[in-house]
Amino acid sequence: LPAGLSQWFPALEVLDVSGTGLTELGEELLALPQLHTLLAKNNRLGGPGSLPKGLGQAPLGRSLRVLNLSGNRFAEVPPALLELHGLQSLSLGGNRLHSIPPEIQELRSLEFLYLGGNFITSIPPELANLPFLNYLVLCDNKIQSIPPQLAQLHSLRSLSLHNNLLTYLPREILNLVHLEELSLRGNPLVVRFVRDLTYNPPSLQELAGRTIKTRNVPYAPSDLPENLVRYLSLASNCPNPKCGGVYFDSCVRQIKFVDFCGKYRLPLMHYLCSPECSSPCSSASQSSTSQSESDSEDEASVAARRMQKVLLG
């Protein structure tokens, strides 16, 4: 870009240099005090020095509200970017990002964050410290889990998570009551839930272990081989609060479809000690899916108590 840019066009508010093959945005931009929107999509930005030095302190750093760097070659979020405390909208879609730096929280004015189409594998909990974020796009990445802190983004209205590697959802996601759009398709979370509905009956060892635990049969380390003592210490309580049962390895992965925001039915996983154990806990055996369907309307209200974050695999 020409060196005299800020002198010739001091009142410039919007600059679109998309598709021009730029390898860097230079210092000539720094002195544009009115520039609030900078579009630099589909260029060759991404190397060191892609953004000018001293960006945060320059007039441009204070004026910039919208920055679009999608379709470039950024392998990491450039540190200079994080100085833009007034930035409201940032797009780094279609780059080569592998992670989001926790310092993202410094962009405290951010309302719109587009990070779709990168190689991001995880989300830093610090992302939840952006108090005005209402649109978050993380689709088409390699994200394996959502930090429960994300539920603190109270102003979030739209969350795009489709086409990732999510294998579970934290139950805290139910707290995002202002969410109007949520995309989850194309995650193994969904496919696995449907596939893993089969129940492997417990082994004799497990049944014996359960009896010892639920009946409080006393035992001392000298009574049993070491491996069995260790085994007994691994008993997990059935998450159903009305059931006092325990399980070791054998449990039912039951899918409850939670009606969320009145629009989406989210599968949240939890383990139960046996197929007969459902909510409310009863000794009569019932088809678990039909029971869960009718429960789903009440689910949202009791979800916080009953749902547990479950790790698959």
Place this chain on the structure above:
Amino acid sequence: MEQPVQTEMWKAQSLEELIRILHRIFAEDKVSVEEVQELMESYESNPEEWLQYAKFDQYRYTRNLVDNGNGKFNLMILCWGEGHGSSIHDHTDSHCFMKILQGNLKETLFEWPEKKGNGEMTKKSERVLRENQCAYINDSIGLHRVENISHTESAVSLHLYSPPFDSCNTFDQRTGHKHKVKMTFYSQFGERTVC
């Protein structure tokens, strides 16, 4: 030997002309799907002609009514931001034509779920539609999801539905369960509708 009757193939030189010809076609008792599809494809997208209808929303795609075809059809422009997509939906026994005015849209076709089905829906095919291409679908063909898979470009499409409808079913890809939804317009005839 009888030769098949050659129907005239229209060429629309502008959006206004396209609408005029559509009114004429739909005034008849019988309408040919091929004729409408060819006509829609023949119109070469000119943003100056439709920019007034192309109102984007930050969070999701928008439906902007252009013409209500004397009750015979609805012609609307849909605006898709980066990453915006629709749910899997049906077309309430109507014909649906979709022409790309700008950018690209990916269309994924699905089979109708089994009546008692409770499993993942079956994908039939998928394709990316390019500028000026026109796709057609109706309920006997199947269901589809339409999405803008670009992370850098927005997309604009021109849709014709006949007869017009204001509700449809959306389907959960995981289970095939359907849910009736009412469809609304983000704008009508270039004016933003407040809902």
